[in-house]
Amino acid sequence: MSDNLPKKQPRTAPPEARREQLIDATITAISTYGLSGTTLAKVTAEAGLSLGLVNFHFKSKEALLTATLTHLADEHRALWFTRSSQPDVSAADKLKLIVDAQFHAKICNRRKLSVWFAFFGESRPRKAYRELTGPLDEERQIATSRLCADIIAEGGYSGIDSDTVSAMLESLFDGFWLNILMYPDRFTRQSAKAQVLSYLRLCFPQHFTRLDAETFA
């Protein structure tokens, strides 16, 4: 289950390294066994560490799971936020960068998607997700809504509402994530991104051209 040799660490490692090691093993365990099938024994075996360490570095199993979720959420947020905060980028390009981040290989892979949907699937973890990650989701939706508003103003688009587009985008993101997780043969990162961009082309024909999908592949 774990190739322990290369993972063996010096007997005492800096706490932060141990925490990351355990979080990484937790992601692997959740994606393999599911949230309820993830036991501390499996996590520590995967990490090549001893069982007792989890309750030493984290207060409880729940704390480990919370830390794992936060870790993923931060990673995700960093990706789209830093990219779309660059000064000399147009609103449309920022929007494209957010879409791009959503389907980036680092984020949108089955290992990590499994974890997201593991949290969505059960009521208590869902509550935890809402508290921890909900604000980040809302922040992103607000950001895309503002970008859409800028584009609408720029392009003089009528009959289209920035909040509607951003709600659509959020749902497309989640829906494609789910389908990529469920039916990887029919849904891929690339096709998902292309189809989201095709939606933006429908909305904002002057700002999104047929070539965009390839540009950011």
Added chain:
Amino acid sequence: MSDNLPKKQPRTAPPEARREQLIDATITAISTYGLSGTTLAKVTAEAGLSLGLVNFHFKSKEALLTATLTHLADEHRALWFTRSSQPDVSAADKLKLIVDAQFHAKICNRRKLSVWFAFFGESRPRKAYRELTGPLDEERQIATSRLCADIIAEGGYSGIDSDTVSAMLESLFDGFWLNILMYPDRFTRQSAKAQVLSYLRLCFPQHFTRLDAETFA
């Protein structure tokens, strides 16, 4: 936990009634406690029945969960299929009926959405879902794709692909479901349906008018 008085049934009920009763209690339990938090004790307490009865009417807990999933899938399929199989309905109206079914109060409520996402969230239940419900998902996607193709042919639309639209619809369905489950304050059945229809209006402006959303509310 269970208000037992009104639920008390005659001591011996027809097996099918007991099965339905247990499936209904299972849906409630999953939506309340999650899939892994759903214990047979909670299910039977919810149903006002004794613990041992589940393994009498169903072979195992897993069989109960499978039956629950199948029950939901059949209910969902029946709703959109019978509606969209009527003879004298246009392709566009059939598509609207499918969208309508997807966000119908009978299907799209937090109690039942919880169950869907409970199955999506863990690897083994996800596999079960894929085997049991995957074919129905694909059937629906094929149906919407055909309807889109008909609409495209009718309207002479260019630059739009029926498979892309059906993939988008599938993802919008799932994505809005998730957001309705996660953020019921910001996402409602009505707004979701309206936004999906706004997407169809973008795609097929001659076939979907601004009034459609209200028509099928």
Added chain:
Amino acid sequence: MSDNLPKKQPRTAPPEARREQLIDATITAISTYGLSGTTLAKVTAEAGLSLGLVNFHFKSKEALLTATLTHLADEHRALWFTRSSQPDVSAADKLKLIVDAQFHAKICNRRKLSVWFAFFGESRPRKAYRELTGPLDEERQIATSRLCADIIAEGGYSGIDSDTVSAMLESLFDGFWLNILMYPDRFTRQSAKAQVLSYLRLCFPQHFTRLDAETFA
């Protein structure tokens, strides 16, 4: 598991027939699943009857098992007792008949040996056996001891004790039964009987000849 067609009885059968039917199914169940693996469901399925019938015809499961044991013990006792009670038979021939009964196909088959040893193997059933069947075992040992005493007197054998021979016979009976059950490839009814008779030949050379084994085969 049960070929139910030929076993189906008229809906109401004489109680004694039902009891025998259930006892027979119990023997089959014990030999197949062991004593603890024998459930009333398996017994009634084997008998082609409904679950509730056992507690109708027998007070409890334990009563069924007790009746089964008694049935076997009576059958066994009848076989050796009636044979060795004939008036014009010599003591040696009576002894041979007892040995013969012990390894008779009707008694000494794996199906029934399983039941005997099932009762020997657990403390409570062992206690039940002791109470129900112990007296019959003792009766047989006394009978063989008397026959040995007669033979010793007749033959003028010295250095041999009738109680020792009867104790040896009892143990040989049980030991061969066990080995026939455990290792049917190495131990058969026929070889066991021949070897017990070879022991009697060692004890009483004038009364048991080399041909005895075949005579009673």
Added chain:
Amino acid sequence: MSDNLPKKQPRTAPPEARREQLIDATITAISTYGLSGTTLAKVTAEAGLSLGLVNFHFKSKEALLTATLTHLADEHRALWFTRSSQPDVSAADKLKLIVDAQFHAKICNRRKLSVWFAFFGESRPRKAYRELTGPLDEERQIATSRLCADIIAEGGYSGIDSDTVSAMLESLFDGFWLNILMYPDRFTRQSAKAQVLSYLRLCFPQHFTRLDAETFA
């Protein structure tokens, strides 16, 4: 049920000690409650340990039972094998040592005999016994057969077959064990051993004298 005070061990004991402790408690439990009446709760209570510990040190209940059987079989084998492997001992004396081992107080007591017959009595445990201990039984039978062949050659005995004697000995061993377990008032270790030796005296009068029984008491 358990006198816990004297059994309390240091909180962390070497694994092998815990395993032995649990095996010992298992023997006690089987002899008291039978195989199917032996629950992990009773075993651990008997051992003065907590319920969960069995599945920590053994994979399952079945593994514990298997280990218990192996433990007894090894103990038994060691006793007769080391004794009868001494270099300067005659074949007849080796045979006596095997008989002696069979009825040694360490082996042939009701506590341990209960366990043997518990395994004989049910089909699945019987199968386990056959696989684990069958080879040891056969090894012993082969050893006794060889010793008998040596004695026959030495003594020039005729009309007697070494395989027959060894089969008789096996069955006597088992049969006396059963009777000692069932009827301890009428069958004792000492009388059983004396009677088995009396059989050997019948077979090999030059090698086994009347005094042998007492010599090895």
Added chain:
DNA sequence: CATGAATGAGTCTTCATTCAT
């Protein structure tokens, strides 16, 4: 007499957490 649905106590097993070393 007969059926089989219903009950609930009892068992094995899992696993988060604790703690002696």
Added chain:
DNA sequence: AATGAATGAAGACTCATTCAT
């Protein structure tokens, strides 16, 4: 810091027994 043995509560499943029909 780290280890892993130990604990015990909780859950799925079994099954003798009861009882309405």
